[in-house]
Amino acid sequence: MDFNLTEEHRLIRAGVREFCEKYVDPIAEMTDDEAKFPADNIRKLAEQDWLGIPYPQQYGGAGSDYLSYAIVVEELSRACAATGFTLEVHTSLACFPLFRFGTEEQKQKYLLPLCKGEMLGAFALTEPGAGTDAAAATTTAVKDGDGYVLNGSKIFISNAPVAGVIVVFAMTDRSKGTKGISAFIVPAGTPGLIIGKHLNKMGIRGALTAEVLFKDCRIPQENLLGGEGQGFKIAMMTLDGGRIGIAAQALGIAQAALDESVRYSKERVQFGKPIGTFQAIQWMIANMATDIEASRLLTYHAAWCYDQGLPYSKEAAMAKLFASETASRQTDRAIQLHGGIGYIKGTKVERLYRDAKITEIYEGTSEVMRMVISGNLLR
Ligand SMILES: Cc1cc2nc3c(=O)[nH]c(=O)nc-3n(C[C@H](O)[C@H](O)[C@H](O)COP(=O)(O)OP(=O)(O)OC[C@H]3O[C@@H](n4cnc5c(N)ncnc54)[C@H](O)[C@@H]3O)c2cc1C
Incomplete structure (x- = not known):
């Protein structure tokens, strides 16, 4: 068992992080405030070959694996969950059914331009x-x-x-x-x-x-x-893989909440000391970090199962269930840790708190995830 990411995975994370610092972070607040689709950034993502990451190069994809794709969604969502989700819907929900069930003609006509990022x-x-x-x-x-x-x-x-x-x-x-x-x-x-x-x-x-x-x-x-x-079989199989993408989205949102919370805990001074010196705050940070690491392991494990050709329906449901509930719980804690400023628009944790909730709902609610997991165990 090896928990280390490969060089390829580390490079892709570093590349997406750099991309986010340059293009996504600067407009994330405006994207949310004005509900403005980040069209230019989606075009730039296509130029990076990130709109068809896990699909073969013969269909316009990058020929990488599903774990690479999960890392891209995680990192994008850490900066802007709307951007991460746009890429997720495109890659998991539109490209997958064409890749898995399309005829060669359908793949050439539709999957190829989708993976190349010529269309969403x-x-x-x-x-x-x-x-x-x-x-x-x-x-x-x-x-x-x-x-x-x-x-x-x-x-x-x-x-x-x-x-x-x-x-x-x-x-x-x-x-x-x-x-x-x-x-x-x-x-x-x-x-x-x-x-x-x-x-x-x-x-x-x-x-x-x-x-x-x-x-x-x-x-x-x-x-x-x-x-x-x-159709029903195609939809359910598509959603199984999509849930790994939503787990990665939730993971990115939760990680951003932790990053903001660590930074603020060191900066904010009350009673003459940074609030991070108070045990109540230290425990919040510890709980956040532990939940997030568990979400990451579940998410990467589900992606690894996909890449190995192993069954991944239960694993994807567990990852989505845990990561989405972690994102909701820990963005709530992040606001608590920020006090009043956390409740004010323009503070990143306020946006993260609103972005987190949907990960418990779409591509199957948390109740559905529990049905999928228990259905796998009780059959
Ligand atoms: C922002 C957003 C984006 C979306 N994007 C897409 C998209 O691109 N494509 C697409 O097709 N759909 C999309 N959806 C739809 C999304 O997948 C559904 O909203 C979701 O599956 C839940 O369906 P519903 O809203 O009808 O809720 P309902 O099915 O009405 O559920 C209401 C509540 O009842 C619970 N419930 C329902 N049945 C059961 C049961 N048998 N046992 C226990 N509890 C149950 C649910 O868990 C939930 O808590 C999107 C939704 C949103 C809000």
Whole structure:
């Protein structure tokens, strides 16, 4: 057993950290305050070859592993969780299903430009009446000649307003339940695809999340992803890997809260001493650091399982559950440690506190993570 990161992993962390100091940190507060999508930085991430990190070079990827990808999401999220999440949705939720289930033609046409960063991807599963219960979806795809016609609506779709392509899940045969769901590749600009407005969120405010509507949206047969009825399986497998990305996002947010807390504990003087000399503060720092290190081990272990070709569904759920709850708990502690200034807008820990919460909700709530973990143990 070797807990050391390889030279490649250390280099990628150092590279992303340098990138963040130069480009992400300076605009992170504005990105949050104005809920402004960091388009220039996403373009720069593409120039660094970081939009297709774990995918083969023949499909435009960097040919690195999933652990490298997790480190990139962690480091980006440490600076700006909205930027980390934008890359996560693109890489885990849009690229993965195309890589794993696409035909060679689909990979060349869609995965290649996604991995090269020529366009962003999105993933549309959730509906107003079908969140955790994805099988309650009412968006339909009806066979019509040499294609399908999609009708219905999706909600909370990240990257949708800027996506060049969306992987969409729709019912092709309602009588079959989950086996009646199919996945489709829907390029931006397809007639009948309507992107609603950017939702005003509590955290990760610079990431774009919107409603997506389908009104007689015609999709050619060649854009069916996997076979008919494979959609639920594709969605669940995609989310398994995505959870490693969300765990990494939560880890980056929590690490930033710790970094800010250590710095402030040394700077802030009360009763004639830095507050870090008080045992109450020392214990907060110790608890934060321990929870964060445990989150990191779970997250990297899940990524390692993915890279080794081992089962990773339970491991990814454990990592997401623990890292997201750590991020919420420890960003709360970070505000406590900062006292009043921590509650004021413009203080980094205030933003981190709001950014952390969503990691317990999307790509499966903490309740769903507990269902996945216990389901694996009790079967
Ligand atoms: C900012 C943001 C971005 C998102 N991005 C995307 C995206 O890109 N693509 C996409 O498809 N979706 C996306 N989502 C949707 C997200 O994945 C869902 O919000 C999430 O899965 C929960 O679904 P829901 O909101 O309908 O909650 P519900 O399913 O209504 O759940 C409400 C509560 O009930 C609990 N619950 C539900 N069922 C059970 C059960 N059987 N047992 C125990 N507890 C249960 C839940 O855990 C939760 O606490 C996004 C959401 C947000 C807020």
